[in-house]
Amino acid sequence: MANWNILGAGAIGHFFAEKLLKSGQHAAFVLRPESDAHIRSFNFENLAGENTTNTVMAQGKLTPKCDFLLVTLKAQDVLPALTLLQSQIDKHCCIVLLHNGMGTAEQTEKLFPRHAIMVGTTSNGVLKVSEHIRHTGAGVTWLGPFNNQAKRYKDIANQLFALEELTWCEDIREKLWLKLVINCAINPLTAIHQCKNGELACPALYPHVVKLVQELALVCEKARLPWSYAELQAHVDNVITRTAENYSSMHQDQHFNRKSEIDYITGYVLKVANAYSIPVPANQALYAQIKQQETKLVS
Known part of the structure; x- marks a missing residue:
């Protein structure tokens, strides 16, 4: 024991x-x-x-x-x-x-x-x-x-x-990265728009999901991870559908005025992207929005 x-x-x-x-x-x-x-x-x-x-x-x-x-x-x-x-x-x-x-x-x-x-x-x-x-x-x-x-x-x-x-x-690294990609594609958007996961499939928000995943796929490719963009998008879409009625943890953090894990989710991807000189403007913009909102919480 x-x-x-x-x-x-x-x-x-x-x-x-x-x-x-x-x-x-x-x-x-x-x-x-x-x-x-x-x-x-x-x-x-x-x-x-x-x-x-x-x-x-x-x-x-x-x-x-x-x-x-x-x-x-x-x-x-x-x-x-x-x-x-x-x-x-x-x-x-x-x-x-x-x-x-x-x-x-x-x-x-x-x-x-x-x-x-x-x-x-x-x-x-x-x-x-x-x-x-x-x-x-x-x-x-x-x-x-x-x-x-x-x-x-x-x-x-x-x-x-x-x-x-x-x-x-x-090789746990691959499992962690796949979860990271899914979190990057879902959590910040649901926090900014204060919506359930399933709402990201609507015409107004889904193009933003696609852009995030396209950028994430480029980072994964440079980091020698095994997925194509299409595979990553399928994983993200599956989670959005399967957890349609759920609120993400980052949504809940925003809703209850708590600090989120953004530095260890999107922030981690930004560091890797910077190391490979890969532009990820959509992810960068969401990170900045979340950090700006969290600054207001502190002040």
């Missing part, structure tokens, strides 16, 4: 807590450092509408001998949170990053150069309302090694047998 600590007690964090407990692992939430230790109970509703109640320890520090630290925070919160916990994270602890966007793994490796670092992505839909967690959409979770130290954890998918949709991916 492995000892898992979960940094990020949101919907996805609770989703994986339930799966870890179900598979016989030990799980605990890591909260803000000033938080008092307490037992947390939460209700989990699966896709069939069946409910179970789970209890986990929640505290402001890591539990002793933490084997895996699963980080499900928003991308911009990952480095500050890990910095606060740096002295507590044992050299044998594997850090697992699971969130939207890219760029935090590189930051984490600078902070923990000798640690195993895994990265992943999930397409599961999960909704958290107070202490009730509802699995709203079936998806797949991919985990893989960011560095060589993490390659020895290839059997992790076998350990988590209850999480049947979890798959180990040796």
Whole structure:
């Protein structure tokens, strides 16, 4: 039985807590450092509408001998949170990053150069309302090694047998980039226009989606990723259709006046595009709009 600590007690964090407990692992939430230790109970509703109640320890520090630290925070919160916990994270602890966007793994490796670092992505839909967690959409979770130290954890998918949709991916980079392209094409537009994902298929907005994906395809080509423009557009269109009634995370951030993950989504693509001298004006314009709106929130 492995000892898992979960940094990020949101919907996805609770989703994986339930799966870890179900598979016989030990799980605990890591909260803000000033938080008092307490037992947390939460209700989990699966896709069939069946409910179970789970209890986990929640505290402001890591539990002793933490084997895996699963980080499900928003991308911009990952480095500050890990910095606060740096002295507590044992050299044998594997850090697992699971969130939207890219760029935090590189930051984490600078902070923990000798640690195993895994990265992943999930397409599961999960909704958290107070202490009730509802699995709203079936998806797949991919985990893989960011560095060589993490390659020895290839059997992790076998350990988590209850999480049947979890798959180990040796070349996780491709999975992360595909999710990044989809997020770049959907999230900023839905945030700017305050619309559901499905509304991007309307005649007024879909040409903007196409332009974004065309630019993203050029970046992917230079980055030696395997998809053509047509393949990327098909992936994006599929997600728009499949999640038509959903609000993207960036839409929700804008709606509730929160800072978004734009720097780790479109911002990450802009850095790569700049490194290859690829003009991406449509993506650049959306990034600037989101950043301008977030500046107003701060002021």
